[in-house]
Amino acid sequence: MSDRDSAPVEATTLDGNAMAGDLRELFAVDVTVAQYKCAGCGHADAVATLMLWGAAGGRVARCPHCSDVVLRVVRAPDRVFLDLQGCVRLEVPLTDD
Amino acid sequence: MAGTAVSGRLTWRAATLAEARWETPSARTLVLDVPDWPGHLPGQHVDVRLTAEDGYRAQRSYSIASAWPSSGDGKVELTIQRLDDGEVSPYLTDDVQVGDQIELRGPVGGWFVWRSKSTSPVTLLAGGSGVVPLMAMIRARADAGTKQPFRLIYSVRTPEDALYADELRRRVRDDAGLDVHFVYTRKTPDGWPAPPKRLDVAAVNTYGWPPDFAPDCYVCGPTTFVETAADILVALGHEPRRIRTERFGGTS
Known part of the structure; x- marks a missing residue:
């Protein structure tokens, strides 16, 4: 992930790894290592593996298995909207490092 | 308690460009001085944020190229590949000068990392x-x-x-x-x-x-x-x- 300088609207070039900063701003743990379970197809994998669309202001993360939307993050000037309706479950490992 | 929770949030900090070197004609490594950097694992990245004079902001993620030594005396290095139609990378490869500051937050990303205690090839x-x-x-x-x-x-x-x-x-x-x-x-x-x-x-x-x-x-x-x-x-x-x-x- 050395260079993610891509236009906001082009085909996806990023994955869930790139959400680490935005999510770490909200949560005490690194959510990208958590396992999501897709509401659409039941596929489970690390949040880091989701296919990411959009720029930092509004991001849509889709399941790489069925392409359903798993997670959305939208930033307003004074708040963040996190939509998890495509995610049945998040399994967050609790480790020290 | 609210204060405790807020202090744990990931925040933006000012990094100063200490040194820069070209790796190829279109890729430059930025050596950054980041006060109170907590260290990082190889594979982690940072988010970089640029703010224009009119307040417009652009944010990108860049992998950290340097290792963080156990001595704690390391540097944060980013290698930026210039994309000619990019919004951020041409600034980082061609414009930012030693002594300039950029906003950065991190390190983030705990999934795409290698840990030295792992014994696997x-x-x-x-x-x-x-x-x-x-x-x-x-x-x-x-x-x-x-x-x-x-x-x-x-x-x-x-x-x-x-x-x-x-x-x-x-x-x-x-x-x-x-x-x-x-x-x-x-x-x-x-x-x-x-x-x-x-x-x-x-x-x-x-x-x-x-x-x-x-x-x-x-x-x-x-x-x-x-x-x-x-x-x-x-x-x-x-x-x-x-x-x-x-x-x-x-x-x-």
């Missing part, structure tokens, strides 16, 4: 500037003085596009247990035994670790590269849970 597959986080792993391995055997397969368009070419050559000589194989997709060096070609099964099979060795595999590059490389690894019999991928912007 490692196969690294890099497409273009996807080599950056993998270089951090190679550097961290040397810093830690550990012996896990590493194999890097590095796909570049032409020999001139290879980042860290001199350092990789030196490390192959000096870092026991490190092998590097280049794949050239558009132009090979003079005397190269094969015509230009993309990463294929034969290259991964020959120059990566076999599945029987249960290596940890790290793949980083543009989406098409990452998908091809991951498919090849799975087809060769590597366990999907041992394959970690990271995609970045840019074209293949």
Whole structure:
């Protein structure tokens, strides 16, 4: 992930790894290592593996298995909207490092 | 309690450009001085934020290229590949000067990381500037003085596009247990035994670790590269849970 300088609207070039900063701003743990379970197809994998669309202001993360939307993050000037309706479950490992 | 929770949030900090060097004609490494940097794991990245005079902001993620030594006396280095139509990278490659400040937050990302206490052999597959986080792993391995055997397969368009070419050559000589194989997709060096070609099964099979060795595999590059490389690894019999991928912007 050395260079993610891509236009906001082009085909996806990023994955869930790139959400680490935005999510770490909200949560005490690194959510990208958590396992999501897709509401659409039941596929489970690390949040880091989701296919990411959009720029930092509004991001849509889709399941790489069925392409359903798993997670959305939208930033307003004074708040963040996190939509998890495509995610049945998040399994967050609790480790020290 | 509210104050405690707020203090734990990831926040933006000002980093000062201490030094810069060109890796190729279109890629520059920025050596950043970041006060109170907590250290990082190889593979982690930072978010960089630029603010225009009118308040418009652009944010991008960049992998950290440097390892953080156990002594704690390290540097945060980013290698930026210029994308000519990019909004952020041309500023970072061509405009930012030593002494300038940029906003940065991190380190973040705990999934695409290598930990020196892991004993597995490692196969690294890099497409273009996807080599950056993998270089951090190679550097961290040397810093830690550990012996896990590493194999890097590095796909570049032409020999001139290879980042860290001199350092990789030196490390192959000096870092026991490190092998590097280049794949050239558009132009090979003079005397190269094969015509230009993309990463294929034969290259991964020959120059990566076999599945029987249960290596940890790290793949980083543009989406098409990452998908091809991951498919090849799975087809060769590597366990999907041992394959970690990271995609970045840019074209293949």
